[in-house]
Amino acid sequence: MHFRGILRILGLLICLFSITLLPPAAIALIYEDGGGVAFMLAFAVSIFIGFMVWYPNRSERSDLKARDGFLLTVLFWTVLGAVGVLPFLFTEEVPLSITDAAFESFSGLTTTGATILTGIEHLPHSVLYYRQQLQWLGGMGIIVLAVAILPMLGIGGMQLYRAEIPGPLKDAKMTPRIADTAKHLWYIYVALTVACAVAYKIAGMNWFDAVSHSFSTIAVGGFSTYDASMGYFGSSTINIICVVFLLLSSLNFAVHYAAITGRTLRSYFVDPEVRAFLLIQLALLFIVFATVLTHKIFADTGTAFNQALFQSVSISTTAGFATTDFSAWPLFLPILLIFASFIGGCASSTAGGLKVVRVVLLYRQGMRELHRLVHPAGVFSVKLGDRVLPPRIVEAVWGFFAAYALVFVVIMLGLLATGLDDITAFSATAACLNNLGPGLGEVAANYESIPDAAKWLLIIAMLFGRLEVFTILVLLTPTFWRS
Amino acid sequence: MHFRGILRILGLLICLFSITLLPPAAIALIYEDGGGVAFMLAFAVSIFIGFMVWYPNRSERSDLKARDGFLLTVLFWTVLGAVGVLPFLFTEEVPLSITDAAFESFSGLTTTGATILTGIEHLPHSVLYYRQQLQWLGGMGIIVLAVAILPMLGIGGMQLYRAEIPGPLKDAKMTPRIADTAKHLWYIYVALTVACAVAYKIAGMNWFDAVSHSFSTIAVGGFSTYDASMGYFGSSTINIICVVFLLLSSLNFAVHYAAITGRTLRSYFVDPEVRAFLLIQLALLFIVFATVLTHKIFADTGTAFNQALFQSVSISTTAGFATTDFSAWPLFLPILLIFASFIGGCASSTAGGLKVVRVVLLYRQGMRELHRLVHPAGVFSVKLGDRVLPPRIVEAVWGFFAAYALVFVVIMLGLLATGLDDITAFSATAACLNNLGPGLGEVAANYESIPDAAKWLLIIAMLFGRLEVFTILVLLTPTFWRS
Ligand SMILES: [K+]
Ligand SMILES: [K+]
Numbered sequence: 001m002h003f004r005g006i007l008r009i010l011g012l013l014i015c016l017f018s019i020t021l022l023p024p025a026a027i028a029l030i031y032e033d034g035g036g037v038a039f040m041l042a043f044a045v046s047i048f049i050g051f052m053v054w055y056p057n058r059s060e061r062s063d064l065k066a067r068d069g070f071l072l073t074v075l076f077w078t079v080l081g082a083v084g085v086l087p088f089l090f091t092e093e094v095p096l097s098i099t100d101a102a103f104e105s106f107s108g109l110t111t112t113g114a115t116i117l118t119g120i121e122h123l124p125h126s127v128l129y130y131r132q133q134l135q136w137l138g139g140m141g142i143i144v145l146a147v148a149i150l151p152m153l154g155i156g157g158m159q160l161y162r163a164e165i166p167g168p169l170k171d172a173k174m175t176p177r178i179a180d181t182a183k184h185l186w187y188i189y190v191a192l193t194v195a196c197a198v199a200y201k202i203a204g205m206n207w208f209d210a211v212s213h214s215f216s217t218i219a220v221g222g223f224s225t226y227d228a229s230m231g232y233f234g235s236s237t238i239n240i241i242c243v244v245f246l247l248l249s250s251l252n253f254a255v256h257y258a259a260i261t262g263r264t265l266r267s268y269f270v271d272p273e274v275r276a277f278l279l280i281q282l283a284l285l286f287i288v289f290a291t292v293l294t295h296k297i298f299a300d301t302g303t304a305f306n307q308a309l310f311q312s313v314s315i316s317t318t319a320g321f322a323t324t325d326f327s328a329w330p331l332f333l334p335i336l337l338i339f340a341s342f343i344g345g346c347a348s349s350t351a352g353g354l355k356v357v358r359v360v361l362l363y364r365q366g367m368r369e370l371h372r373l374v375h376p377a378g379v380f381s382v383k384l385g386d387r388v389l390p391p392r393i394v395e396a397v398w399g400f401f402a403a404y405a406l407v408f409v410v411i412m413l414g415l416l417a418t419g420l421d422d423i424t425a426f427s428a429t430a431a432c433l434n435n436l437g438p439g440l441g442e443v444a445a446n447y448e449s450i451p452d453a454a455k456w457l458l459i460i461a462m463l464f465g466r467l468e469v470f471t472i473l474v475l476l477t478p479t480f481w482r483s
Numbered sequence: 484m485h486f487r488g489i490l491r492i493l494g495l496l497i498c499l500f501s502i503t504l505l506p507p508a509a510i511a512l513i514y515e516d517g518g519g520v521a522f523m524l525a526f527a528v529s530i531f532i533g534f535m536v537w538y539p540n541r542s543e544r545s546d547l548k549a550r551d552g553f554l555l556t557v558l559f560w561t562v563l564g565a566v567g568v569l570p571f572l573f574t575e576e577v578p579l580s581i582t583d584a585a586f587e588s589f590s591g592l593t594t595t596g597a598t599i600l601t602g603i604e605h606l607p608h609s610v611l612y613y614r615q616q617l618q619w620l621g622g623m624g625i626i627v628l629a630v631a632i633l634p635m636l637g638i639g640g641m642q643l644y645r646a647e648i649p650g651p652l653k654d655a656k657m658t659p660r661i662a663d664t665a666k667h668l669w670y671i672y673v674a675l676t677v678a679c680a681v682a683y684k685i686a687g688m689n690w691f692d693a694v695s696h697s698f699s700t701i702a703v704g705g706f707s708t709y710d711a712s713m714g715y716f717g718s719s720t721i722n723i724i725c726v727v728f729l730l731l732s733s734l735n736f737a738v739h740y741a742a743i744t745g746r747t748l749r750s751y752f753v754d755p756e757v758r759a760f761l762l763i764q765l766a767l768l769f770i771v772f773a774t775v776l777t778h779k780i781f782a783d784t785g786t787a788f789n790q791a792l793f794q795s796v797s798i799s800t801t802a803g804f805a806t807t808d809f810s811a812w813p814l815f816l817p818i819l820l821i822f823a824s825f826i827g828g829c830a831s832s833t834a835g836g837l838k839v840v841r842v843v844l845l846y847r848q849g850m851r852e853l854h855r856l857v858h859p860a861g862v863f864s865v866k867l868g869d870r871v872l873p874p875r876i877v878e879a880v881w882g883f884f885a886a887y888a889l890v891f892v893v894i895m896l897g898l899l900a901t902g903l904d905d906i907t908a909f910s911a912t913a914a915c916l917n918n919l920g921p922g923l924g925e926v927a928a929n930y931e932s933i934p935d936a937a938k939w940l941l942i943i944a945m946l947f948g949r950l951e952v953f954t955i956l957v958l959l960t961p962t963f964w965r966s
Contacts, residue, residue: 067857154859188665332899335908339892369882372875373953374550374962376637391874392855398881399852400847405888409822416815423905470856479857 001481004060006072010079011054017080018046020137021087021130028126028404035126038090043440046083070474073145077463080141081106084134089434093124099452106459108134110466111142111350113222113320113437114428114458116448121226125208128225132212136193139219139350142466143189143253144182146348155470156400157358157393158382161254161348177306185253188260189350193218203237217245220351222320227445230314231323236306239323243313249276250317250345272385273346273357280356284312284340288333316340318352320437327444334440338427341434352435352465354404360384361397403469408433410460418454428454432461484964487543489555493536493562499564501529502621504570504613511609518609521573529566553957556628560946563624564589567617576607582621582935589942591617593949594625594833596705596803596920597911597941599931604709608691615695619676622702622833625670625949626736627665629831638953639883640841643867644737644831662812668736671743672833673715676701679728700728703834705803705920710928713797714806718896719789722806726796733760733800733828755868756829756840756875763839767795767823771816778813799823801835801862803920810927817923821910825916835918835948837887886952891916894944901937911937915944 017306021043028036064072084105088096096104100116107114108131117123150158197214201207211223216223226232230242248256250276259267268274289308298304307324314321315337327334344353361382368380381388408429415425427439428447442449447458464472474480504526511519547555567588571579579587583599589596591614600606633641680697684690694706699706709715713725731739734757742750751757772791781787790807797804798820810817827836844865851863864871889914898908903925910922911930925932930941947955957963 020551066859070856073490092650122777152857330899330902331905332896335905336896336901338822339896365878366885366889367952369879369886370957370960372879373637373957374960376549391878394878395848395874395881396852396855398878398885399849402849402881403852413815413819413822416813416818419813422814422818422909426905426909470852474853474856477853477857479854 001071002060002062002064002068004057005062005064006068006075007053008057008060009064009072010075011050011052011057012052013076014050014079014083015047016050017083017137018043018050020133021046022097023133024087024126024130028124033124034093035124038092039061039087039130040124041090042086045086047309049083066153067480069149070471070480073149073153073471074463074467074475076141076410077109077467081109081459084109087130091124091127094127097202100448103447103455103459104131105134106462107432107437108221108223109138109141110435110462111135111138111219111221111352112432112435112462112465113216114432114443114462115223115437115446116455118227118446118448118461120224121232129208129212131223132215132221132225135219135221135223136215138466139221139249140182140186140189142219142350143185143348145467147185147254148181149472150468153350153471154396155468157361157397158347158468159392159396160357160389184257188253188256189218192245192248196241199241199245202239203241204235205233205238213242216246217242217319217321218249218350220246220249220317220319220345220349220435222314222318222477224321229322230310236303236348239306240300242319243309246280246313246317246319250349250351252346252348252349255346255478270385273360276360277346277356280340281313281316284316284337285309287336288312291330291333297329297482312337312340315436316343318344318434318436320431322438325444327438327440334427335400338430338436338440341436344434354401357384358397358400361389361394362401365394365398379466400469403473404433407461407464407469411457411464415454415458418451418457419449422452424450427462428458432458433465435462435465484554485543485545485547487540487553488545488547489551489558490536491540491543492535492547493558494535494540496559497533497562497566498530499533500566500620501526501533503616504529506616507609507613509572510612511607514608516607516609517576518574518607521575522570522609522613524573525569527866529567532566549636550963552632553954553963556632556636556954557623557946557958560592560950564592564942567592568597570610571779574607574610577610580935582938583931586930586938586942587614588617589945590915590920591704591706592621592624593617593918593945594621594699594702594704594835595915595918595945595948596699597915597922597926597945598706598708598920598929599938601710601929601931603707604715607684612691612695614706614778615698615704615708618702618704618706619698621949622732623665623669623672625702625830625833628950630668630737631664633951634952636954638951639881640844640880641830641951642879643840643872643876663864667740671736671739672701675728675731679724681720681730682724686724687718688716688721696725697728699856700725700802701732701833703729703732703800703802703828703832703918705797705801707804712805713793719786720787722789722793725802725804726792729796729800729802729804730932733832733834735829735831737831738829753868756843758841760829763823763826764796764799767799767820768792770819771795774813774816780812785788795820795823798919799826801827801917801919803914805921808927810921810923821913821919821923824919825911826924827917837884840867841880841883844872844877845884848881849879859871883952886956887916890944890947890952894940894947897940898937901934901940902939905934907933911941915941918945918948 021039026037087100088101103116134457142194151161196217197210200210200213212225255267255271292308294305308445310323311326318341342353345351347355347357351423364382371380382394412425412429424441424443428443431437506520508519568584571584583937584730586599634644676697679700680693683693683696695708738750738754778847793806794809801824825836826842828834830838830840847865852866854863865877874934895912907924907926911926914920915921
């Protein structure tokens with residue numbers, strides 16, 4: 001393990017992160033909301049920590065290997081999540097316990113979007129902006145993670161995407177080219193954010209809300225500057241804009257890149273994951289719309305369609321924005337959508353869940369088993385598009401699925417042991433593991449009322465989900481630390 | 484497909500089954516409970532049906548192939564389940580709708596043990612006996628299924644056990660030797676039943692109850708002749724006897740056979756599945772006992788231990804006997820035990836669930852993924868004991884796990900759509916798919932109050948669970964029917 005090399009990069013990352021505390025300070029200045037000191041203090045503390053971590057290791061130049069990548073990835077999210085707590089602790093207007101501050105920080109950075117805050121609209125603008133920015137930065141982190149790091153580490157079959165990464169990354173070394181790779185996709189990320197913000201503004205939001213919500217939309221995060229979330233605006237146009245950008249952000253960013261560089265929409269239509277994703281979305285929309293109509297939940301069909309579309313996209317892509325109290329819909333619907341959030345968005349997107357491509361592979365493999373039962377002597381391969389997949393990738397996907405299920409069961413049982421009721425425990429675990437956000441029952445609106453132990457368990461769930469389970473599990477094996 | 488050959492065997496099986504309606508008729512005579520006419524009528528109708536199915540195909544002698552095996556297996560359980568409805572419909576003392584009668588019949592035959600009856604102790608003795616016998620016959624069916632048919636069909640990795648079957652069954656033909664194979668294990672099954680009945684009698688039951696409960700114990704079925712189930716007797720000795728025989732019945736019957744023919748207990752200790760099973764049971768006992776003590780649910784430690792042991796074994800082996808209203812225990816415990824029922828008992832036992840061996844294989848495969856992540860160039864195999872497993876078996880187990888999860892989700896959503904609440908839908912699906920029996924919420928005691936649509940969905944769940952999912956799924960593919 002190249003501990004010093006890892007610390008050098010980690011120190012730099014903390015310094016970079018501390019710089020992101022300056023925009024909220026500027027917001028505090030503009031809105032004179034009194035939050036400036038807290039953010040300047042947090043900036044000073046975190047840049048000092050970053051410097052102290054970086055300085056003793058500044059001349060370390062050894063190339064990091066794949067194994068270092070696991071440790072660096074986990075440290076990246078846990079350390080930045082911890083540093084992200086500081087502004088909450090320093091802001092006197094928002095008196096949060098350390099647990100609550102940590103919950104909010106990790107929920108932001110992992111783009112989960114679960115919150116322990118109420119009366120959000122009364123928070124200082126600087127804090128509001130900071131929460132949204134946390135999600136946006138988290139989204140940027142996920143893109144590097146999904147596009148550069150997971151394929152290299154081979155987590156849950158993601159070596160599938162090694163060939164698709166622009167640049168020679170196949171040498172299993174953590175080279176500076178990761179930054180190059182990510183840069184191209186970040187351009188797309190930023191462009192989507194700008195387009196989304198402008199669209200929100202045109203549809204009637206003020207600039208502050210437009211930028212804030214574009215941050216949490218493109219990150220598929222789900223934080224809002226209002227308790228009522230998107231429902232505050234009561235605008236079906238804004239709902240449609242949100243849906244469009246959520247769908248775009250849930251697609252594989254490498255496919256966006258291919259479409260842009262090739263100047264053709266063909267990239268989308270030939271991608272088996274994109275097709276499966278859109279098919280799932282259509283099926284969900286159909287079921288939700290039909291059920292909402294049957295139960296006459298809305299007065300007119302137009303509203304019913306708009307709400308059905310919004311909720312099914314928002315929950316199933318793991319965004320978690322709300323326009324209506326969908327937890328009061330016939331229980332079948334919320335639970336259907338929470339099950340759908342286990343599928344989530346495409347790989348290499350900012351959405352959560354198992355990822356569509358993995359579900360496609362599980363389905364293909366299941367069909368292969370059926371064919372094998374009928375024709376025991378036949379030879380059947382698992383294909384994705386035209387590619388025949390090596391057994392190793394398929395096995396990795398199975399392993400991922402089982403590990404995901406195991407983590408789900410353990411965390412849900414843990415929550416029950418803290419005294420939560422079953423619907424709360426089930427939905428909270430799903431909502432945090434899938435980086436979805438809102439749950440049902442006691443956590444339908446926010447997570448304030450649950451015990452501290454439950455909150456920490458859910459922070460772990462968010463990290464397991466965001467880091468695709470195995471990144472953390474690997475660190476718990478003795479093999480990893482040996483030699 | 485050899486339809487005529489399948490019908491010939493099916494006809495014979497129906498005739499055989501109709502003969503099992505005579506003992507309840509005899510019971511009716513002994514206890515003068517008025518149920519005799521119903522059973523004689525059911526006997527006449529079913530032997531007539533069996534004859535009509537068998538007679539036109541009686542001279543068909545073609546060897547059945549593996550593919551015929553799928554159809555025959557599914558027909559065996561669905562047709563016998565349907566014929567099993569007759570006595571309930573003909574008994575005037577028990578006025579059941581067709582749905583309720585079907586639920587009770589399939590629940591019995593699949594050894595699920597979920598019931599729609601209340602005031603069970605007031606039913607005629609003939610009906611009481613018949614329900615228990617249905618479970619016992621179901622258990623016999625499972626042994627043929629698990630020991631002879633599933634390995635041959637290769638369902639969910641069960642080709643693993645092909646080598647262990649006594650007799651030359653590897654030629655993928657359905658030969659009469661299946662009966663030979665099964666016969667040896669049926670001797671064990673009958674011996675266990677007799678031993679269990681005698682033990683219950685000595686511990687204080689009357690002969691009727693002793694035999695009745697030994698039937699549902701060895702079948703890991705869970706039907707009782709009292710609403711209060713085993714709790715009626717209020718005897719910790721009876722509880723212990725039940726636990727011992729449930730554990731024995733949850734072990735692989737082929738391992739029992741090896742132990743008996745080899746006259747050594749070594750067979751048990753070297754079997755990796757048996758060891759994992761006992762380890763799981765110990766862990767569950769520890770957690771349940773500790774939690775029950777902490778929450779001071781029972782007045783003295785002895786009772787607490789007895790109840791913790793009984794409930795954890797009864798639920799996790801998928802028996803589903805009750806001694807106390809465990810659904811009123813802290814929610815963590817019932818849900819832990821319901822999750823444990825997904826693991827269930829050993830393969831080739833009468834218990835339900837995924838089966839311990841599959842969970843062991845999933846665990847091994849998960850560990851292999853972790854090792855592969857740390858050492859990408861390493862070659863790791865999945866072992867069971869000393870055997871290195873071919874990838875095909877491991878893949879089949881993964882497929883089984885995913886299909887099981889899919890069926891669970893679809894049926895649970897279906898139940899929610901009929902209007903059930905979440906804890907009822909979750910626990911009822913688990914209880915029927917795992918062939919466990921009692922659930923939580925509305926179905927903690929019995930299934931009477933849920934809608935008919937929900938009952939039919941749960942009958943399907945019982946069949947999916949008992950027939951190991953793929954046997955039914957295969958019949959739904961076009962490939963199966965082609966050529
Ligand atoms: K989210
Ligand atoms: K049972």
